Amino acid sequence: MGIKQRASSIRSAYGALQALGRDPTSLKFDRIVSPTRAILGNEPMMLFGTNNYLGLTFDQHCIDTAIDAIREFGAGTTGSRIANGTYEEHRALEAEIAVFYNKRATILYSTGYLANLGVISALAEKGDYLLIDADSHASIYDACKMSDAEIIRFRHNNPEDLAKRLARLEGMPGDKIIVVEGIYSMLGDSAPLAEIAAVKRAAGDNVYLLVDEAHSLGVMGKSGRGKCQEDDVEDDCDYIVGTFSKSVGTTGGYCVSNVEGFECLRSYSRPYMFTASLTPPTVATARAAFRRMAESPELRERLWKNSNRLYNGLAQLGFDLGPEVSPVVAVKLADPQTAVTLWNLLIDAGVYTNIAIPPATPNALSLLRVSVSAAHDDEQISSALEIFAEAGRQLGLISYGVNMATSRVA
Amino acid sequence: MNMIMEQDTATQARVLELLGRKISAGRRIDLSSNVVEDTGLDSVSVMDFVMELEDEFDITIPLDRIAEVGTVGDLADAVEVLSRKRVATHRNQ
Numbered sequence: 001m002g003i004k005q006r007a008s009s010i011r012s013a014y015g016a017l018q019a020l021g022r023d024p025t026s027l028k029f030d031r032i033v034s035p036t037r038a039i040l041g042n043e044p045m046m047l048f049g050t051n052n053y054l055g056l057t058f059d060q061h062c063i064d065t066a067i068d069a070i071r072e073f074g075a076g077t078t079g080s081r082i083a084n085g086t087y088e089e090h091r092a093l094e095a096e097i098a099v100f101y102n103k104r105a106t107i108l109y110s111t112g113y114l115a116n117l118g119v120i121s122a123l124a125e126k127g128d129y130l131l132i133d134a135d136s137h138a139s140i141y142d143a144c145k146m147s148d149a150e151i152i153r154f155r156h157n158n159p160e161d162l163a164k165r166l167a168r169l170e171g172m173p174g175d176k177i178i179v180v181e182g183i184y185s186m187l188g189d190s191a192p193l194a195e196i197a198a199v200k201r202a203a204g205d206n207v208y209l210l211v212d213e214a215h216s217l218g219v220m221g222k223s224g225r226g227k228c229q230e231d232d233v234e235d236d237c238d239y240i241v242g243t244f245s246k247s248v249g250t251t252g253g254y255c256v257s258n259v260e261g262f263e264c265l266r267s268y269s270r271p272y273m274f275t276a277s278l279t280p281p282t283v284a285t286a287r288a289a290f291r292r293m294a295e296s297p298e299l300r301e302r303l304w305k306n307s308n309r310l311y312n313g314l315a316q317l318g319f320d321l322g323p324e325v326s327p328v329v330a331v332k333l334a335d336p337q338t339a340v341t342l343w344n345l346l347i348d349a350g351v352y353t354n355i356a357i358p359p360a361t362p363n364a365l366s367l368l369r370v371s372v373s374a375a376h377d378d379e380q381i382s383s384a385l386e387i388f389a390e391a392g393r394q395l396g397l398i399s400y401g402v403n404m405a406t407s408r409v410a
Numbered sequence: 411m412n413m414i415m416e417q418d419t420a421t422q423a424r425v426l427e428l429l430g431r432k433i434s435a436g437r438r439i440d441l442s443s444n445v446v447e448d449t450g451l452d453s454v455s456v457m458d459f460v461m462e463l464e465d466e467f468d469i470t471i472p473l474d475r476i477a478e479v480g481t482v483g484d485l486a487d488a489v490e491v492l493s494r495k496r497v498a499t500h501r502n503q
Binding site: 129134144150151152153154155164165168169358359362364 | 452453454455457458460461464465468469470472473474496
């Protein structure tokens with residue numbers, strides 16, 4: 001397909017959805033007031049479609065240290081980590097993340113996307129195997145494209161299916177690297193890591209486990225380290241990848257590991273070597289946010305309280321939701337048109353959510369991805385539930401009357 | 411030679427039958443159909459179908475092999491080659 005044909009095909013695919021109201025791909029916030037409030041056009045909006053799980057984007061200490069850093073070190077590094085882009089601050093952040101995880105080493109990347117691209121493509125070479133969960137994030141699929149390894153998908157969150165596929169590779173030379181996520185970004189479901197780790201152990205030597213904790217860092221585990229800590233399998237997780245763009249409230253990515261020779265990636269992981277390093281204020285923000293996560297377990301408690309309330313509230317209203325309570329609450333809808341119509345109605349009433357339609361979603365689902373923050377207050381959640389009830393009733397998606405619905409969730 | 415021809419046909423028939431269950435009733439496919447353009451399946455559905463083929467034939471079909479596949483016939487050929495490779499590997503073990 002040529003450039004012109006592709007543009008025309010994209011326009012025809014999305015044109016019909018854009019005709020239903022706003023264009024989901026080019027929405028613009030005019031002001032961000034707080035982690036949970038923004039101005040869209042002239043209208044105030046409650047933000048229920050971010051990844052700001054702990055609400056740290058406006059944390060005063062994070063902001064102050066970022067301002068100090070930009071004054072002290074400048075706005076950017078203008079170089080990659082292997083050239084002029086490594087400052088004392090980058091090294092300090094790597095050391096602090098290693099301490100946070102109690103692992104030997106950390107490598108920073110400039111985004112979470114680049115961390116997956118850089119780590120997965122460098123670890124798995126020709127003759128190796130990458131066994132990835134079928135619902136993996138695009139960054140994992142893109143990393144696979146960049147790797148010369150053979151790529152095998154296994155059924156989502158299905159350890160038996162993984163075991164079956166590993167068994168087919170028995171006796172084949174090459175490393176086998178299993179790739180899963182702590183919490184999956186679209187449906188909010190989490191990986192059964194204890195079972196997956198057991199499959200890995202049973203598969204023998206040269207089988208490794210990489211867990212992307214992008215959506216579970218700061219969210220799960222006794223000290224916020226993620227699903228690996230929650231399931232008590234951190235020693236089985238050979239590589240843990242994470243991002244600063246969710247709970248940490250800025251941008252950037254990393255990988256931590258105890259595996260001998262891990263830091264050699266600095267010399268051959270191309271997304272590490274050939275992009276500018278994290279800016280000084282970004283590094284300072286991340287350092288402050290990691291400290292805040294460790295010192296403030298009450299943020300995590302608040303996040304789960306809010307998650308339970310929103311999930312159970314939407315379930316009681318009669319919406320069809322993702323499989324488990326999580327800070328990501330997926331509202332399943334019949335088709336992309338319904339999803340876009342509901343999304344528009346909610347924005348009209350002052351609630352912003354994320355829209356997710358095929359092929360970005362598993363099993364061709366059309367979803368509204370509703371996400372919760374520790375920074376949401378009780379009144380915002382009550383108000384969002386009332387607005388969902390009204391919009392859902394208007395579209396005939398739920399059968400409860402609005403009074404009954406709101407009284408049930410009050 | 412005849413036996414190999416028969417095996418090929420059986421694989422092709424099975425791939426066509428399994429793929430037929432995935433596509434909408436109005437579509438007709440044969441070995442010359444393009445796996446993506448003529449089936450109406452998106453990229454994720456094609457990858458899910460490949461997972462089914464792996465289980466049906468008890469083989470590993472790496473995703474990069476799918477990138478090389480154009481038609482349903484190509485896909486059946488790939489399944490056939492990987493099945494024979496598997497049998498050969500097991501004999502050598």
